[in-house]
Every structure is written in structure tokens, then in C-alpha cells.
Amino acid sequence: MSEWKAKRFWKEAAVVEVGDRFTVELDGRPVKTPAKQAMLVPTQAMADAIALEWDAQVDAINPNTMPVTKTANAAIDKVTVQHAEVAEMLAAYGDSDLLCYRADAPEELVERQAAQWNPMLEWAAETLGAQLETRTGVIHAPQNPKSVELLRKRTHELDFFELAAFHDLVSLSGSLVLGFAASLGERPAEELWIISRLDEIWQEELWGEDDDATSLANVKREAFIHAKRMFDLAQPILSPDF
Numbered sequence: 001m002s003e004w005k006a007k008r009f010w011k012e013a014a015v016v017e018v019g020d021r022f023t024v025e026l027d028g029r030p031v032k033t034p035a036k037q038a039m040l041v042p043t044q045a046m047a048d049a050i051a052l053e054w055d056a057q058v059d060a061i062n063p064n065t066m067p068v069t070k071t072a073n074a075a076i077d078k079v080t081v082q083h084a085e086v087a088e089m090l091a092a093y094g095d096s097d098l099l100c101y102r103a104d105a106p107e108e109l110v111e112r113q114a115a116q117w118n119p120m121l122e123w124a125a126e127t128l129g130a131q132l133e134t135r136t137g138v139i140h141a142p143q144n145p146k147s148v149e150l151l152r153k154r155t156h157e158l159d160f161f162e163l164a165a166f167h168d169l170v171s172l173s174g175s176l177v178l179g180f181a182a183s184l185g186e187r188p189a190e191e192l193w194i195i196s197r198l199d200e201i202w203q204e205e206l207w208g209e210d211d212d213a214t215s216l217a218n219v220k221r222e223a224f225i226h227a228k229r230m231f232d233l234a235q236p237i238l239s240p241d242f
Helices: 044-055 067-095 107-128 145-156 160-173 176-183 189-196 198-207 211-233
Strands: 013-018 021-026
Touching: 013 044, 021 044, 044 067, 044 211, 067 145, 067 160, 067 176, 067 211, 107 145, 107 176, 107 189, 107 198, 145 176, 160 176, 160 189, 160 211, 176 189, 176 211, 189 198, 189 211, 198 211
Parallel strands: none
Antiparallel strands: 013 021
């Protein structure tokens, strides 16, 4: 028995301004989220991106080709109603940030971690005001509570569209610092993703690539790049290219 799929029923997807927000209408009918909420987004750039995704559907609707729509749905249906919980979960990464846990050997790996990760921790201290200390090994050691609280406050200040994107920036990289670096444009998202995979890249150089692991890493990379784009789309003054 074949799986039922929703079919395209509209001719045009159009962006419509609604107060200080924007929505997308399909032949005059507003798009709804899966929870039947109004699809109201903060910027025209985001609405334009959503409209392009709906216009790109040919016959059967394929949600996997609609990443901006999916993240906007998550922001409205999920993050809006549990903003504090999501922010607190992400803020917890500040006390166990990937960049703080270092190898003690071999020397080449130790040097590579220092060369790539130390500048990001220095940036966090200078820009975010959070001084995070490094540790050798993987056993958790608490950070300075003041630094953790500064990062926590910044995380809670993100609005629900920003937080939906920020969730993926942090959870995919394993680093609150890299999440902030990506969202604030400290370095290109591609470069930050590579920095987050330093240990995995080291293992690949030693033992060779595993096809399944490489495939999964590519999926995560695309999601990380999308999350950065989504964060940018949530900024009122940004009009990124598509």
C-alpha cells in the first residue's frame, strides 16, 4: 500500500505583512504550522525564504526540502511554549563546553586543539565576558559560576526564532561558545563547523574515514549551516542572499 502524501494545491505563494510580522499565503490562504498556529515570522527575509520553499514544491509536498519552514514551525509550536526550558538546556553547555576538554597526548593533537580552540575561548572572554578554563581529560569540572551565568543570561535573551536556530548551532557543535561565535558572525559557519569536528578529523586522519560516519557528519554539517542561515534570517536588518 503506497504512502499518502500531501499534494500541491496552490498556484502562488505570496508574502503578506501582518502588523510587525510577516506570513506566507498560498493563493490567499495563510500557511499554518502543524499545531495549526499562524505562520507569523519576524522578518520579510524569512518569509521570502519560506515562500520560495513552498513555490519550489512540484507535485507531492516534501518537508525535507523545506528547512526554513520546518525551523519556523519548531520556533512557533515548540520553542514559544518552552522558551525557558530550551534556553536552560543550551546554557548548560557553558559549564561543559567542548572547547574546554583537552587531550594530554599525542603532542600533535594537543597542539592542534590549542591552536584552533584557544582563540575561540579568548574571543568568548573578550566579547562575551565569559572566561572559561581548559581541562585535561573528559571528566567534568565546573567552570566559574560568574562566567556560566553570563552565558546563561545571553542565551535566555534570545527570542524564540533565534533560540530555535541557536539550539542546532549549539547541540550540533557541542559548544555554547561556537554557537555564539556562529550567531554573531565571528567566523564563517563552515570554519566553525570544522573547528567543532577537530577530534573526529584527527581520528579520520589516523584510521581513515568510515562511510557511515562521514555521511552522518555531512548531514549534521548541512544542518549547522542551515541553523546559521536561520539565525541570520531572524535579524530584522539582514537580507541574506538565497
